[in-house]
Structure formats: structure tokens, C-alpha cells
Amino acid sequence: MEIDINKLQELIDGSDNIVFFGGAGVSTESGIKDFRSVDGLYHMKFKYPPETMLSHSFYVTHKEEFFDFYKDKLLECTCGADPAKPNAAHLALAKLEEIGKLKAVITQNIDGLHQAAGSKTVYELHGSVLRNYCESCGKSFEASYLYKADGVPKCDKCGGDIKPDVVLYEEGLDNTTMTNAIMAISQADMLIIGGTSLVVYPAAGLIDYYRGKKLVLINYDATARDSVADYSIHGKIGEIFSQLKIG
Numbered sequence: 001m002e003i004d005i006n007k008l009q010e011l012i013d014g015s016d017n018i019v020f021f022g023g024a025g026v027s028t029e030s031g032i033k034d035f036r037s038v039d040g041l042y043h044m045k046f047k048y049p050p051e052t053m054l055s056h057s058f059y060v061t062h063k064e065e066f067f068d069f070y071k072d073k074l075l076e077c078t079c080g081a082d083p084a085k086p087n088a089a090h091l092a093l094a095k096l097e098e099i100g101k102l103k104a105v106i107t108q109n110i111d112g113l114h115q116a117a118g119s120k121t122v123y124e125l126h127g128s129v130l131r132n133y134c135e136s137c138g139k140s141f142e143a144s145y146l147y148k149a150d151g152v153p154k155c156d157k158c159g160g161d162i163k164p165d166v167v168l169y170e171e172g173l174d175n176t177t178m179t180n181a182i183m184a185i186s187q188a189d190m191l192i193i194g195g196t197s198l199v200v201y202p203a204a205g206l207i208d209y210y211r212g213k214k215l216v217l218i219n220y221d222a223t224a225r226d227s228v229a230d231y232s233i234h235g236k237i238g239e240i241f242s243q244l245k246i247g
Contacts, residue, residue, distance in 0.1 A: 003232060007231065011216065011231070015214060019105075021181075022105070022237075023196025023200075026195035027109050027111055027113055028195070029238035053065065055168055064151050078111060079147035089195070090119070094118035095247055096246055099247045104121045105123070106123045110166050126166060126203075127167050127174075130142070130143050134158060134160045139158075186211060195218070197223050217229035220235060
């Protein structure tokens with residue numbers, strides 16, 4: 001069922017336990033490339049497929065090449081000369097939380113833009129580029145430390161390799177984060193899913209834990225799960241959220 005902005009506004013105004021579940025499309029309007037769109041990372045030409053370079057086994061066996069790709073494609077938008085900033089979607093969600101309507105943001109993104117916008121309860125299914133740790137002694141490091149490092153980033157305390165706290169291919173999701181996300185969705189009176197094609201599992205399966213009747217799916221392109229949504233909107237999520245009156 002298609003939905004207009006006025007109906008979306010009405011649904012939000014009539015809800016007080018909203019959960020938002022978002023993917024890469026939430027951050028594309030901030031200038032961060034997604035993976036699967038026509039101009040996304042998966043359609044670019046590299047020595048190895050991006051899925052390979054972002055895998056656990058590649059990290060272990062080709063660490064220098066991993067960090068070359070990671071710093072250029074994933075850290076540049078955070079630590080480069082023109083870092084990405086929260087867009088209208090991030091800001092609207094933070095405002096909804098501030099006024100007590102939104103209870104949680106569940107995100108597949110690793111860019112930290114929800115927190116930068118002011119969101120407090122954020123479940124990061126795939127980790128965050130902002131958290132990094134020494135594999136030997138556990139010391140934490142900011143993303144800028146990795147970005148400025150030559151080759152494989154080394155711990156300044158013990159000399160161990162520093163690993164980003166992101167979930168690579170072949171790695172499992174954090175159990176506590178998943179449990180919290182499932183609990184939030186199962187208790188929500190409204191679930192808004194935005195900027196995700198809902199093809200990456202197990203994250204995409206979270207939609208099945210929602211038991212309410214206000215499932216809104218917002219994505220630029222149609223998804224395979226549009227048919228199970230109570231309402232859907234096709235468009236840029238930042239532009240859509242910018243039209244809402246919040247607070």
C-alpha cells in the first residue's frame with residue numbers, strides 16, 4: 001500500500017513506541033556510498049571483489065590490502081578533508097527520540113552518523129568505524145589513528161595490530177546487539193524501515209519480529225518485502241523526513 005507524507009505524519013503522531021531500522025540508503029544523502037546501487041561499491045572495479053576485501057579471511061591473509069581499501073573507501077568519508085555529516089533523516093530520528101516517540105534506532109551502517117545527530121539508543125548491527133581495538137592488548141583507538149597510519153595500523157602501547165570494530169563477511173553479529181534489536185522491534189507499535197533493500201541476512205530477518213500494524217517501508221527502489229509492509233514510500237528518505245513536523 002502506497003502512503004503519502006500526510007499519512008506518515010498521522011501514523012507518527014499517533015504512535016509513542018516507534019523503532020527505526022535503517023540501512024545504507026539513510027547515509028547516501030550524506031555523501032556516503034552504499035554497496036548495491038548502480039554507483040555503489042559493489043559495481044566498482046577493484047583487484048578483488050569488495051565482498052572479498054571486506055571478509056575476515058582477507059583481513060587475516062591480506063592485511064595491508066585490506067587497510068588500503070578500508071581507509072580509502074570506508075574511512076575517507078569519516079576522517080577525510082570533507083567528513084560526512086548527518087542529513088535530515090538522521091536529525092529527524094534524533095528529534096523523535098528527544099520528544100519520546102522513538103525508542104530505538106537499529107542500523108546496518110557503521111558511520112556513526114545517528115549518534116552524531118544526537119540519537120542515544122542506537123543498535124549498530126555491523127559495528128562502527130569509530131571503534132577500533134588492539135588485537136593483542138585491547139587498547140582502544142579512534143578512527144583518525146587508523147586513517148593516518150601507514151600500512152597496517154599498530155598499537156602504540158604493545159605494537160599489536162589494530163582491528164576495526166566492524167562486522168566483516170564471515171563474522172557473526174553481536175548477540176547482545178541482536179537481542180536488544182529484536183526486543184525493541186517486538187515491542188514497537190510502529191516500525192519504520194528505511195534505506196535498506198532488505199537482502200542482507202540475518203539483519204533483514206528482523207522485520208519478522210514486528211507484530212504491529214504500522215509497518216512503514218521507505219526506500220528509493222522497491223524491495224522484495226514491500227508486499228508485507230502496511231505502507232510504503234519510494235523516494236529519498238532524507239527528503240521524506242524533511243517534510244515531517246516533529247515536536
